[in-house]
Amino acid sequence: MRIACPYCGERSLDEYLYSGDATVRRPDTSNPTAIADFVSYVYERTNPPGQHRELWYHAAGCHAWLVLTRDVSTHAIASIEPAKDVALGASPAMKDTA
Numbered sequence: 778m779r780i781a782c783p784y785c786g787e788r789s790l791d792e793y794l795y796s797g798d799a800t801v802r803r804p805d806t807s808n809p810t811a812i813a814d815f816v817s818y819v820y821e822r823t824n825p826p827g828q829h830r831e832l833w834y835h836a837a838g839c840h841a842w843l844v845l846t847r848d849v850s851t852h853a854i855a856s857i858e859p860a861k862d863v864a865l866g867a868s869p870a871m872k873d874t875a
């Protein structure tokens with residue numbers, strides 16, 4: 778699999794580190810259910826076929842955090858966005874899902 782970094786161009790998968798689901802949100806520690814929320818946050822995952830939004834780190838390149846929308850059955854990449862754009866709401870894909 779090759780990933781086209783928005784800053785460096787297309788590079789081998791060997792340059793990247795997978796960092797998990799990009800859609801989960803860290804629980805609020807002030808919530809009375811925080812312990813149960815953290816157990817769910819850390820251990821409970823579904824793994825359906827189809828497109829996933831994933832967090833990747835370009836470790837051997839520009840050190841950018843990226844959000845990939847990838848089909849986990851075919852490995853086809855539908856979009857690659859800088860994670861900072863997603864976090865700031867500047868990503869078109871995030872506007873579509875909001």
Ligand SMILES: [Zn+2]
Pocket residue numbers: 782783784785786835838839840841
């Ligand atoms: Zn890069």
